Amino acid sequence: MNNRTKIALVTGGSRGLGKNSALKIAKKGLDVIITYHSNKEEAENVVAEIQALGQKAIAYQLDTRNTKSFDEFIKKVTDHLEENTGSKNLDYLVNNAGTALYSPIAETTEDQLDEMVDIHFKGVFFLTQKFLPFINDGGGIINVSSGLARFALPGSSVYGSLKAGVEMLTNYMAKELGPRKIKANVVAPGAIETDFGGGRTRDDENVNSMIAGNTALGRAGLPDDIGGVVAFLCTDDAGWITAQRIEASGGMFF
Numbered sequence: 001m002n003n004r005t006k007i008a009l010v011t012g013g014s015r016g017l018g019k020n021s022a023l024k025i026a027k028k029g030l031d032v033i034i035t036y037h038s039n040k041e042e043a044e045n046v047v048a049e050i051q052a053l054g055q056k057a058i059a060y061q062l063d064t065r066n067t068k069s070f071d072e073f074i075k076k077v078t079d080h081l082e083e084n085t086g087s088k089n090l091d092y093l094v095n096n097a098g099t100a101l102y103s104p105i106a107e108t109t110e111d112q113l114d115e116m117v118d119i120h121f122k123g124v125f126f127l128t129q130k131f132l133p134f135i136n137d138g139g140g141i142i143n144v145s146s147g148l149a150r151f152a153l154p155g156s157s158v159y160g161s162l163k164a165g166v167e168m169l170t171n172y173m174a175k176e177l178g179p180r181k182i183k184a185n186v187v188a189p190g191a192i193e194t195d196f197g198g199g200r201t202r203d204d205e206n207v208n209s210m211i212a213g214n215t216a217l218g219r220a221g222l223p224d225d226i227g228g229v230v231a232f233l234c235t236d237d238a239g240w241i242t243a244q245r246i247e248a249s250g251g252m253f254f
Helices: 016-027 040-052 067-085 110-134 157-180 196-203 205-213 224-232
Strands: 007-010 031-036 057-061 090-095 135-144 183-189 245-248
Touching (some): 016 224, 031 067, 135 157, 183 224
Parallel strands (some): 007 090, 090 135, 135 183
């Protein structure tokens, strides 16, 4: 029996949903690699929390908009893995990193749209593509989407449409990677109280109460509502789940 500790990489793992996912994954007994965009101190704090749980962890800076940086980033990660585990490979890739854009269709600029495409679709596509040789057969890819791929709220046309694109991309990943027994799934949060999008779900009382009033379970979501779902998909218990969209929204606009 192979008792090798499995390894997950979580992009955008220094705060919010990514941080919660990384910690919940560690609690499942996996070692974790996280990326951060700019706040190294926050990322190192997450690494320390994971290590306190008894798992190995390391943080790397990564801007998922900059696909030209991916080769160098992957070399750093795989060199680290080879040095510390004897293999360049990991088991799970969680594409979580992202930013919000609240802009009506009538006012959205081409530059705004291009940046969101780079972060939410192109970055996800090519980071996954470049990691494919280093994901163990039988592993998994978890792409973080949004309830906004199912329902429409004014101002989120670009973000929601790109998340819908990632959901279809996930189905193609599941189909093409199935022969390697690599699973590909989507976790789609509803509105969550984090600093995402300037923290408006958390900090704007009108937005928060609107969400609570349109959610079956009667409140906006918290990071703790999401991380465990992502972590579950990084376990053998989820080994027969692929090409699925799992929405964790408390029944928002169902």
